[in-house]
Amino acid sequence: MRKGHKNIVIGVLLGIVLIMIVGYAAFSSSLTINSSAEIDSTWDVHIQNISLKSKSGTSTNVTTPEGGVSGASYPYVSTDGLTATFYAELMSPGDTMTYTVTVINNGTLKAKLVGCNWDSATNSVADTGYIRYTKVCPSINSVVNPQSTQTFDVTTTYYDNTMGQMQPTTSELEKSATLVLDYVQAE
Numbered sequence: 001m002r003k004g005h006k007n008i009v010i011g012v013l014l015g016i017v018l019i020m021i022v023g024y025a026a027f028s029s030s031l032t033i034n035s036s037a038e039i040d041s042t043w044d045v046h047i048q049n050i051s052l053k054s055k056s057g058t059s060t061n062v063t064t065p066e067g068g069v070s071g072a073s074y075p076y077v078s079t080d081g082l083t084a085t086f087y088a089e090l091m092s093p094g095d096t097m098t099y100t101v102t103v104i105n106n107g108t109l110k111a112k113l114v115g116c117n118w119d120s121a122t123n124s125v126a127d128t129g130y131i132r133y134t135k136v137c138p139s140i141n142s143v144v145n146p147q148s149t150q151t152f153d154v155t156t157t158y159y160d161n162t163m164g165q166m167q168p169t170t171s172e173l174e175k176s177a178t179l180v181l182d183y184v185q186a187e
Helices: 003-028
Strands: 045-056 085-088 097-104 111-118 131-136 146-160 176-185
Touching: 085 097, 085 146, 097 176, 111 131, 146 176
Parallel strands: none
Antiparallel strands: 045 097, 085 176, 097 146, 111 176, 131 146
């Protein structure tokens, strides 16, 4: 062999050995990543307050209705913080009481309203009979930012002569309503 070919062969062999060394080093090394993360967020969305917004006629707020939750004051907020029960005493046709429900987001996550509904018992009777309940809710999917509030209005009204009777019975004048709010984390 000629000296030029020997140098080429030696160069090629050295190149192959070098590639093998680099390849071995690349495949034999291990990559270790150690990390830790702490999520520091809180979920705290609840009814902060229910206040009397307006009333007409001789209507009064019943704070302790017969058959109500023992020791509770009405409007009553349940332990889940997102359910409220109302009980008003309306004496004459045309009487109304309107409550404002204030929900606060005391957490660090945005909350989205996905439901503002009567419970099943209220849903079937809210807009029938002498005593009727209506609610005015913010739009579904509305967002409550951390440390912000959102309000709802609930009104009870005494309607006159809904069934052709002159005077309603006592049981027809006693009706409570339960509002259930549903929030999820907003994106």
